Amino acid sequence: MSPRPRFLKLDKNRRESILEAAGEEFSKFGFENASLNQIIKRAGISKGATYYYFDDKQDLFMTVVDHLMQVFNKEDVIEALGESGDFWGDIEAYAVNSFKLMRKIPYAKGMMRAVLEFTRRHEGSIVFEKTMEIGRNLSVKFIERGQRLGEVRDDLPTELLVELMIAVDLVLDRWTLENQALDSDEEIEAWSANLVDLFRRILEKREDI
Amino acid sequence: MSPRPRFLKLDKNRRESILEAAGEEFSKFGFENASLNQIIKRAGISKGATYYYFDDKQDLFMTVVDHLMQVFNKEDVIEALGESGDFWGDIEAYAVNSFKLMRKIPYAKGMMRAVLEFTRRHEGSIVFEKTMEIGRNLSVKFIERGQRLGEVRDDLPTELLVELMIAVDLVLDRWTLENQALDSDEEIEAWSANLVDLFRRILEKREDI
DNA sequence: CATCAAGTTAGACCAGCTGGTCTAATATAT
DNA sequence: ATATATTAGACCAGCTGGTCTAACTTGATG
Known part of the structure:
Protein backbone atom coordinates (compact mmCIF):
# COMPACT_ATOMS: atom_id res chain seq x y z
CA MET A 1 0.00 0.00 0.00
CA VAL A 71 20.25 16.49 2.74
CA PHE A 72 20.09 19.16 5.41
CA ASN A 73 20.64 16.78 8.27
CA LYS A 74 23.82 15.51 6.71
CA GLU A 75 25.35 18.86 7.40
CA ASP A 76 25.80 18.61 11.12
CA VAL A 77 26.91 22.14 11.75
CA ILE A 78 23.74 22.50 13.75
CA GLU A 79 24.95 20.15 16.42
CA ALA A 80 27.94 22.27 17.30
CA LEU A 81 25.73 25.35 17.57
CA GLY A 82 26.67 27.39 20.57
CA GLU A 83 29.08 24.79 21.92
CA SER A 84 32.04 26.97 21.15
CA GLY A 85 32.44 30.27 22.92
CA ASP A 86 31.24 32.38 20.01
CA PHE A 87 27.48 31.92 19.83
CA TRP A 88 26.76 34.35 16.99
CA GLY A 89 29.83 33.16 15.14
CA ASP A 90 28.43 29.66 15.11
CA ILE A 91 25.16 30.98 13.74
CA GLU A 92 27.07 32.64 10.97
CA ALA A 93 28.78 29.39 10.09
CA TYR A 94 25.38 27.80 9.84
CA ALA A 95 24.10 30.64 7.65
CA VAL A 96 27.03 30.32 5.24
CA ASN A 97 26.37 26.63 5.01
CA SER A 98 22.69 27.20 4.41
CA PHE A 99 23.32 29.70 1.62
CA LYS A 100 25.74 27.36 -0.07
CA LEU A 101 23.22 24.57 0.10
CA MET A 102 20.61 26.86 -1.36
CA ARG A 103 22.77 27.43 -4.39
CA LYS A 104 22.91 23.69 -4.93
CA ILE A 105 19.19 23.07 -4.35
CA PRO A 106 17.48 26.28 -5.37
CA TYR A 107 14.00 25.05 -4.57
CA ALA A 108 14.84 24.18 -0.96
CA LYS A 109 13.76 27.47 0.56
CA GLY A 110 10.60 27.65 -1.51
CA MET A 111 9.75 24.21 -0.20
CA MET A 112 10.18 25.48 3.32
CA ARG A 113 7.67 28.19 2.65
CA ALA A 114 5.34 25.64 1.06
CA VAL A 115 5.58 23.38 4.11
CA LEU A 116 4.85 26.28 6.46
CA GLU A 117 1.83 27.26 4.42
CA PHE A 118 0.60 23.69 4.29
CA THR A 119 0.88 23.09 8.01
CA ARG A 120 -0.91 26.34 8.63
CA ARG A 121 -3.83 25.18 6.52
CA HIS A 122 -3.87 21.57 7.69
CA GLU A 123 -3.07 21.88 11.34
CA GLY A 124 -4.80 18.61 12.09
CA SER A 125 -2.61 16.64 9.72
CA ILE A 126 -0.64 14.12 11.74
CA VAL A 127 1.67 13.35 8.86
CA PHE A 128 3.30 16.70 9.01
CA GLU A 129 3.68 17.09 12.71
CA LYS A 130 6.93 15.19 12.83
CA THR A 131 8.32 17.03 9.85
CA MET A 132 7.53 20.37 11.35
CA GLU A 133 8.96 19.34 14.66
CA ILE A 134 12.32 18.82 13.04
CA GLY A 135 12.36 22.22 11.37
CA ARG A 136 10.94 24.03 14.34
CA ASN A 137 13.10 22.30 16.87
CA LEU A 138 16.19 23.57 15.13
CA SER A 139 15.18 27.18 15.59
CA VAL A 140 13.65 26.57 18.98
CA LYS A 141 16.74 24.82 20.27
CA PHE A 142 18.87 27.61 18.92
CA ILE A 143 16.80 30.28 20.61
CA GLU A 144 16.64 28.42 23.90
CA ARG A 145 20.35 27.83 23.94
CA GLY A 146 20.87 31.51 23.23
CA GLN A 147 18.57 32.40 26.08
CA ARG A 148 20.45 30.13 28.44
CA LEU A 149 23.66 31.88 27.43
CA GLY A 150 21.97 35.20 28.14
CA GLU A 151 22.40 36.33 24.54
CA VAL A 152 18.81 36.04 23.32
CA ARG A 153 15.79 37.98 24.59
CA ASP A 154 13.07 36.21 26.52
CA ASP A 155 10.41 38.91 26.52
CA LEU A 156 8.61 37.51 23.47
CA PRO A 157 7.19 34.02 22.92
CA THR A 158 9.68 31.63 21.40
CA GLU A 159 7.25 30.66 18.65
CA LEU A 160 7.00 34.27 17.57
CA LEU A 161 10.77 34.60 17.46
CA VAL A 162 10.92 31.49 15.31
CA GLU A 163 8.38 32.98 12.90
CA LEU A 164 10.40 36.17 12.72
CA MET A 165 13.62 34.32 11.97
CA ILE A 166 12.00 32.32 9.21
CA ALA A 167 10.38 35.40 7.69
CA VAL A 168 13.63 37.38 7.67
CA ASP A 169 15.48 34.38 6.31
CA LEU A 170 13.04 34.07 3.43
CA VAL A 171 13.25 37.76 2.56
CA LEU A 172 17.01 37.60 2.36
CA ASP A 173 16.87 34.38 0.39
CA ARG A 174 14.58 35.87 -2.19
CA TRP A 175 16.58 39.03 -2.31
CA THR A 176 19.86 37.28 -2.95
CA LEU A 177 18.18 34.95 -5.42
CA GLU A 178 16.61 37.74 -7.47
CA ASN A 179 19.76 39.80 -7.47
CA GLN A 180 22.06 36.87 -8.20
CA ALA A 181 24.03 37.93 -5.20
CA LEU A 182 25.52 34.55 -4.33
CA ASP A 183 27.78 33.80 -7.26
CA SER A 184 31.06 33.84 -5.38
CA ASP A 185 32.07 32.57 -1.96
CA GLU A 186 32.86 36.12 -0.89
CA GLU A 187 29.32 37.18 -1.64
CA ILE A 188 27.91 34.22 0.21
CA GLU A 189 29.89 35.20 3.26
CA ALA A 190 28.94 38.84 3.00
CA TRP A 191 25.25 38.04 2.81
CA SER A 192 25.54 35.50 5.57
CA ALA A 193 26.97 38.24 7.72
CA ASN A 194 24.01 40.44 6.84
CA LEU A 195 21.59 37.66 7.76
CA VAL A 196 23.27 37.03 11.07
CA ASP A 197 23.33 40.73 11.79
CA LEU A 198 19.57 40.81 11.26
CA PHE A 199 19.05 37.75 13.45
CA ARG A 200 21.15 39.40 16.08
CA ARG A 201 19.29 42.68 15.91
CA ILE A 202 15.97 40.90 16.30
CA LEU A 203 16.93 38.33 18.92
CA GLU A 204 19.54 40.10 21.00
CA LYS A 205 18.78 40.82 24.61
CA ARG A 206 18.78 44.55 25.17
CA GLU A 207 18.05 46.79 28.08
CA ASP A 208 18.50 50.12 26.39
CA ILE A 209 15.18 50.55 24.62
CA MET B 1 -17.06 48.60 -21.13
CA VAL B 71 -9.95 53.61 3.74
CA PHE B 72 -6.28 53.70 4.64
CA ASN B 73 -5.61 57.01 2.98
CA LYS B 74 -8.29 58.67 5.04
CA GLU B 75 -6.10 58.18 8.04
CA ASP B 76 -3.44 60.80 7.41
CA VAL B 77 -1.14 59.97 10.26
CA ILE B 78 1.40 59.14 7.62
CA GLU B 79 1.78 62.74 6.58
CA ALA B 80 2.98 63.86 9.99
CA LEU B 81 5.52 61.05 10.08
CA GLY B 82 8.85 62.30 11.35
CA GLU B 83 7.77 65.94 11.36
CA SER B 84 7.76 66.06 15.13
CA GLY B 85 10.98 65.55 17.03
CA ASP B 86 10.26 61.95 18.00
CA PHE B 87 10.75 59.88 14.86
CA TRP B 88 10.16 56.44 16.38
CA GLY B 89 7.30 57.77 18.44
CA ASP B 90 5.55 58.84 15.25
CA ILE B 91 6.07 55.39 13.83
CA GLU B 92 4.43 53.93 16.88
CA ALA B 93 1.43 56.20 16.47
CA TYR B 94 1.10 54.90 12.94
CA ALA B 95 1.40 51.29 14.10
CA VAL B 96 -1.32 51.74 16.71
CA ASN B 97 -3.55 53.23 14.07
CA SER B 98 -2.81 50.40 11.69
CA PHE B 99 -3.61 47.73 14.27
CA LYS B 100 -6.87 49.41 15.15
CA LEU B 101 -7.81 49.56 11.51
CA MET B 102 -6.96 45.91 11.15
CA ARG B 103 -9.45 45.04 13.83
CA LYS B 104 -12.14 46.82 11.85
CA ILE B 105 -11.22 45.27 8.50
CA PRO B 106 -9.70 41.89 9.35
CA TYR B 107 -8.98 40.94 5.77
CA ALA B 108 -6.92 44.06 5.07
CA LYS B 109 -3.54 42.58 5.88
CA GLY B 110 -4.27 39.35 4.08
CA MET B 111 -5.09 41.46 1.05
CA MET B 112 -1.73 43.15 1.35
CA ARG B 113 -0.04 39.79 1.20
CA ALA B 114 -2.21 38.82 -1.76
CA VAL B 115 -1.27 42.01 -3.61
CA LEU B 116 2.42 41.44 -2.93
CA GLU B 117 2.17 37.89 -4.22
CA PHE B 118 0.25 38.99 -7.27
CA THR B 119 2.69 41.70 -8.27
CA ARG B 120 5.52 39.28 -7.82
CA ARG B 121 3.93 36.89 -10.30
CA HIS B 122 2.68 39.51 -12.74
CA GLU B 123 5.49 42.00 -12.75
CA GLY B 124 4.54 43.21 -16.21
CA SER B 125 1.03 44.15 -15.16
CA ILE B 126 0.62 47.88 -15.60
CA VAL B 127 -2.62 47.93 -13.66
CA PHE B 128 -0.89 47.20 -10.41
CA GLU B 129 2.10 49.43 -10.71
CA LYS B 130 0.32 52.47 -9.38
CA THR B 131 -1.21 50.53 -6.52
CA MET B 132 2.11 49.13 -5.48
CA GLU B 133 3.76 52.51 -5.77
CA ILE B 134 1.42 53.86 -3.13
CA GLY B 135 2.16 51.09 -0.65
CA ARG B 136 5.86 51.05 -1.36
CA ASN B 137 6.27 54.77 -1.33
CA LEU B 138 4.96 54.90 2.19
CA SER B 139 7.71 52.65 3.49
CA VAL B 140 10.32 54.12 1.20
CA LYS B 141 9.52 57.67 2.25
CA PHE B 142 9.61 56.61 5.85
CA ILE B 143 13.00 54.96 5.49
CA GLU B 144 14.48 57.86 3.56
CA ARG B 145 13.24 60.38 6.07
CA GLY B 146 14.76 58.28 8.82
CA GLN B 147 18.02 58.16 6.96
CA ARG B 148 18.02 61.92 6.55
CA LEU B 149 17.52 62.25 10.29
CA GLY B 150 20.43 59.89 10.82
CA GLU B 151 18.23 57.36 12.61
CA VAL B 152 18.01 54.68 9.92
CA ARG B 153 20.84 52.61 8.50
CA ASP B 154 21.97 53.11 4.91
CA ASP B 155 24.20 50.09 4.47
CA LEU B 156 21.46 47.96 2.90
CA PRO B 157 19.33 48.68 -0.18
CA THR B 158 16.14 50.53 0.65
CA GLU B 159 14.04 47.98 -1.23
CA LEU B 160 15.41 45.23 0.98
CA LEU B 161 14.59 47.20 4.11
CA VAL B 162 11.07 47.67 2.81
CA GLU B 163 10.71 43.94 2.26
CA LEU B 164 11.94 43.28 5.78
CA MET B 165 9.50 45.74 7.29
CA ILE B 166 6.58 44.23 5.43
CA ALA B 167 7.61 40.69 6.37
CA VAL B 168 7.97 41.50 10.07
CA ASP B 169 4.72 43.41 10.00
CA LEU B 170 2.90 40.42 8.54
CA VAL B 171 4.36 38.02 11.08
CA LEU B 172 3.18 40.19 13.95
CA ASP B 173 -0.19 40.68 12.35
CA ARG B 174 -0.76 36.97 12.00
CA TRP B 175 0.52 36.35 15.46
CA THR B 176 -1.79 38.85 17.09
CA LEU B 177 -4.65 37.66 14.92
CA GLU B 178 -4.22 34.00 15.79
CA ASN B 179 -3.79 34.70 19.48
CA GLN B 180 -6.63 37.21 19.66
CA ALA B 181 -4.18 39.57 21.18
CA LEU B 182 -5.82 42.80 20.12
CA ASP B 183 -9.06 42.81 22.07
CA SER B 184 -8.38 45.83 24.23
CA ASP B 185 -6.74 49.17 23.53
CA GLU B 186 -4.01 48.34 26.02
CA GLU B 187 -3.10 45.23 24.07
CA ILE B 188 -3.09 47.13 20.82
CA GLU B 189 -0.65 49.61 22.28
CA ALA B 190 1.53 46.91 23.78
CA TRP B 191 1.81 45.05 20.49
CA SER B 192 2.37 48.26 18.58
CA ALA B 193 5.29 48.91 20.88
CA ASN B 194 6.61 45.46 20.09
CA LEU B 195 6.28 46.08 16.37
CA VAL B 196 8.04 49.41 16.58
CA ASP B 197 10.77 47.86 18.68
CA LEU B 198 11.32 45.29 15.95
CA PHE B 199 11.34 47.96 13.24
CA ARG B 200 13.82 49.88 15.29
CA ARG B 201 16.07 46.91 15.86
CA ILE B 202 16.12 46.16 12.15
CA LEU B 203 16.41 49.69 10.79
CA GLU B 204 18.44 51.50 13.41
CA LYS B 205 21.83 52.83 12.48
CA ARG B 206 24.44 51.13 14.61
CA GLU B 207 28.21 51.25 14.79
CA ASP B 208 28.73 48.68 17.52
CA ILE B 209 28.46 45.41 15.62
C1' DC C 1 -52.84 53.18 -18.70
C1' DA C 2 -49.94 50.75 -22.40
C1' DT C 3 -45.62 50.54 -24.78
C1' DC C 4 -41.10 50.16 -25.47
C1' DA C 5 -36.24 50.59 -24.50
C1' DA C 6 -32.52 50.36 -21.15
C1' DG C 7 -30.73 48.65 -17.00
C1' DT C 8 -30.15 44.68 -14.32
C1' DT C 9 -30.26 39.86 -12.90
C1' DA C 10 -30.33 34.70 -12.89
C1' DG C 11 -28.22 30.68 -14.00
C1' DA C 12 -27.45 27.21 -17.83
C1' DC C 13 -23.59 26.36 -20.24
C1' DC C 14 -18.62 26.03 -21.98
C1' DA C 15 -13.71 24.64 -22.52
C1' DG C 16 -9.98 23.75 -19.78
C1' DC C 17 -7.95 22.28 -15.95
C1' DT C 18 -7.60 19.52 -11.48
C1' DG C 19 -6.29 15.11 -8.63
C1' DG C 20 -7.27 10.48 -8.95
C1' DT C 21 -8.84 5.61 -10.98
C1' DC C 22 -8.59 1.80 -14.03
C1' DT C 23 -7.40 -1.24 -17.61
C1' DA C 24 -4.57 -3.05 -20.83
C1' DA C 25 -0.02 -3.58 -22.42
C1' DT C 26 4.77 -4.37 -21.58
C1' DA C 27 9.09 -5.60 -19.12
C1' DT C 28 11.34 -8.70 -15.99
C1' DA C 29 12.38 -12.63 -13.35
C1' DT C 30 11.66 -17.37 -12.25
C1' DA D 1 5.76 -20.28 -20.02
C1' DT D 2 3.99 -18.04 -16.30
C1' DA D 3 3.57 -14.84 -12.66
C1' DT D 4 4.72 -10.46 -11.07
C1' DA D 5 6.49 -5.70 -11.33
C1' DT D 6 6.04 -1.70 -13.90
C1' DT D 7 4.27 1.65 -17.21
C1' DA D 8 1.23 4.29 -20.35
C1' DG D 9 -2.52 7.00 -20.93
C1' DA D 10 -7.73 7.00 -21.57
C1' DC D 11 -11.03 8.29 -18.58
C1' DC D 12 -13.76 10.39 -14.60
C1' DA D 13 -16.19 13.74 -11.57
C1' DG D 14 -15.56 18.09 -9.87
C1' DC D 15 -13.98 22.36 -10.06
C1' DT D 16 -12.31 26.78 -12.46
C1' DG D 17 -13.07 31.63 -14.79
C1' DG D 18 -15.81 33.28 -18.27
C1' DT D 19 -19.90 33.66 -21.92
C1' DC D 20 -24.53 34.05 -23.30
C1' DT D 21 -29.37 34.17 -23.50
C1' DA D 22 -33.61 34.90 -21.66
C1' DA D 23 -36.22 36.95 -18.19
C1' DC D 24 -37.22 40.54 -15.15
C1' DT D 25 -37.28 45.46 -13.38
C1' DT D 26 -37.42 50.24 -14.08
C1' DG D 27 -38.61 54.51 -15.95
C1' DA D 28 -39.79 57.54 -19.65
C1' DT D 29 -43.04 58.52 -23.30
C1' DG D 30 -47.42 58.34 -25.81
Missing part, protein backbone atom coordinates in the same frame (compact mmCIF):
# COMPACT_ATOMS: atom_id res chain seq x y z
CA SER A 2 2.69 2.43 0.90
CA PRO A 3 4.66 2.78 -2.33
CA ARG A 4 7.68 4.65 -1.07
CA PRO A 5 10.09 1.70 -0.93
CA ARG A 6 9.36 1.19 -4.61
CA PHE A 7 10.39 4.74 -5.30
CA LEU A 8 13.71 4.24 -3.56
CA LYS A 9 14.52 1.29 -5.78
CA LEU A 10 14.04 3.47 -8.83
CA ASP A 11 16.86 4.49 -11.14
CA LYS A 12 18.74 7.39 -9.56
CA ASN A 13 18.43 9.77 -12.50
CA ARG A 14 14.74 9.22 -12.80
CA ARG A 15 14.21 9.55 -9.07
CA GLU A 16 16.05 12.83 -8.98
CA SER A 17 14.30 14.27 -11.98
CA ILE A 18 10.99 13.53 -10.29
CA LEU A 19 12.15 15.13 -7.04
CA GLU A 20 13.44 18.14 -8.91
CA ALA A 21 10.32 18.65 -10.99
CA ALA A 22 8.12 18.25 -7.93
CA GLY A 23 10.37 20.41 -5.78
CA GLU A 24 10.36 23.26 -8.26
CA GLU A 25 6.62 23.16 -8.78
CA PHE A 26 5.77 22.96 -5.07
CA SER A 27 8.36 25.61 -4.34
CA LYS A 28 6.89 28.02 -6.87
CA PHE A 29 3.19 27.52 -6.25
CA GLY A 30 2.79 25.90 -2.84
CA PHE A 31 1.11 22.58 -2.23
CA GLU A 32 -2.45 23.37 -3.24
CA ASN A 33 -1.59 25.38 -6.33
CA ALA A 34 1.07 23.08 -7.65
CA SER A 35 -0.14 21.11 -10.64
CA LEU A 36 0.49 17.40 -10.40
CA ASN A 37 -0.01 17.09 -14.14
CA GLN A 38 2.64 19.74 -14.68
CA ILE A 39 5.09 17.90 -12.44
CA ILE A 40 4.43 14.68 -14.30
CA LYS A 41 4.93 16.36 -17.65
CA ARG A 42 8.17 18.01 -16.57
CA ALA A 43 9.51 14.86 -14.98
CA GLY A 44 8.65 12.90 -18.10
CA ILE A 45 6.73 10.15 -16.34
CA SER A 46 3.20 8.90 -16.74
CA LYS A 47 0.25 9.17 -14.42
CA GLY A 48 0.29 5.45 -13.92
CA ALA A 49 3.90 5.39 -12.79
CA THR A 50 3.29 8.37 -10.53
CA TYR A 51 0.46 6.70 -8.69
CA TYR A 52 2.43 3.50 -8.57
CA TYR A 53 5.16 5.25 -6.60
CA PHE A 54 3.09 7.64 -4.54
CA ASP A 55 -0.21 7.33 -2.73
CA ASP A 56 -1.28 10.78 -3.77
CA LYS A 57 -0.16 14.36 -4.21
CA GLN A 58 0.52 14.74 -0.53
CA ASP A 59 2.70 11.67 -0.47
CA LEU A 60 4.80 13.11 -3.28
CA PHE A 61 5.07 16.36 -1.36
CA MET A 62 6.19 14.53 1.75
CA THR A 63 8.77 12.60 -0.25
CA VAL A 64 10.33 15.85 -1.45
CA VAL A 65 10.32 17.18 2.12
CA ASP A 66 11.92 13.99 3.43
CA HIS A 67 14.58 14.20 0.77
CA LEU A 68 15.46 17.76 1.74
CA MET A 69 15.50 16.87 5.41
CA GLN A 70 18.02 14.15 4.72
CA SER B 2 -15.55 49.45 -17.81
CA PRO B 3 -18.31 48.54 -15.36
CA ARG B 4 -16.95 50.10 -12.19
CA PRO B 5 -19.19 53.20 -12.14
CA ARG B 6 -22.13 50.80 -12.15
CA PHE B 7 -20.76 49.13 -9.07
CA LEU B 8 -20.56 52.42 -7.24
CA LYS B 9 -24.21 53.11 -7.91
CA LEU B 10 -25.11 49.83 -6.26
CA ASP B 11 -26.97 49.61 -2.97
CA LYS B 12 -24.47 50.14 -0.16
CA ASN B 13 -25.24 46.93 1.73
CA ARG B 14 -24.89 44.84 -1.35
CA ARG B 15 -21.71 46.61 -2.40
CA GLU B 16 -20.14 46.02 0.97
CA SER B 17 -21.17 42.39 1.18
CA ILE B 18 -19.49 41.82 -2.19
CA LEU B 19 -16.34 43.62 -1.08
CA GLU B 20 -16.29 41.68 2.15
CA ALA B 21 -16.83 38.29 0.55
CA ALA B 22 -14.18 39.02 -2.06
CA GLY B 23 -11.79 40.51 0.48
CA GLU B 24 -12.00 37.51 2.75
CA GLU B 25 -11.57 35.02 -0.04
CA PHE B 26 -8.62 36.83 -1.64
CA SER B 27 -7.13 37.40 1.76
CA LYS B 28 -7.28 33.72 2.66
CA PHE B 29 -6.19 32.16 -0.59
CA GLY B 30 -4.44 34.83 -2.65
CA PHE B 31 -5.53 35.95 -6.08
CA GLU B 32 -5.00 32.80 -8.10
CA ASN B 33 -6.36 30.40 -5.52
CA ALA B 34 -9.39 32.41 -4.59
CA SER B 35 -12.56 30.92 -6.03
CA LEU B 36 -14.72 33.41 -7.84
CA ASN B 37 -17.64 31.03 -7.56
CA GLN B 38 -17.13 30.90 -3.82
CA ILE B 39 -17.11 34.68 -3.57
CA ILE B 40 -20.30 34.87 -5.60
CA LYS B 41 -21.97 32.27 -3.44
CA ARG B 42 -20.97 33.98 -0.22
CA ALA B 43 -21.95 37.42 -1.45
CA GLY B 44 -25.29 36.06 -2.59
CA ILE B 45 -25.10 37.43 -6.11
CA SER B 46 -25.29 35.72 -9.47
CA LYS B 47 -22.64 35.22 -12.08
CA GLY B 48 -24.47 37.51 -14.43
CA ALA B 49 -24.51 40.37 -11.95
CA THR B 50 -20.88 39.80 -11.15
CA TYR B 51 -19.78 40.10 -14.73
CA TYR B 52 -22.07 43.04 -15.16
CA TYR B 53 -20.18 44.93 -12.49
CA PHE B 54 -16.68 43.68 -13.09
CA ASP B 55 -14.66 42.96 -16.20
CA ASP B 56 -13.15 39.85 -14.71
CA LYS B 57 -11.63 38.35 -11.58
CA GLN B 58 -8.73 40.78 -11.66
CA ASP B 59 -11.06 43.76 -11.87
CA LEU B 60 -12.86 42.55 -8.76
CA PHE B 61 -9.52 42.14 -7.02
CA MET B 62 -8.49 45.66 -7.97
CA THR B 63 -11.80 47.01 -6.71
CA VAL B 64 -11.16 45.52 -3.30
CA VAL B 65 -7.64 46.94 -3.29
CA ASP B 66 -8.92 50.36 -4.30
CA HIS B 67 -11.47 50.25 -1.53
CA LEU B 68 -8.83 49.46 1.06
CA MET B 69 -6.53 52.16 -0.27
CA GLN B 70 -9.29 54.71 0.18
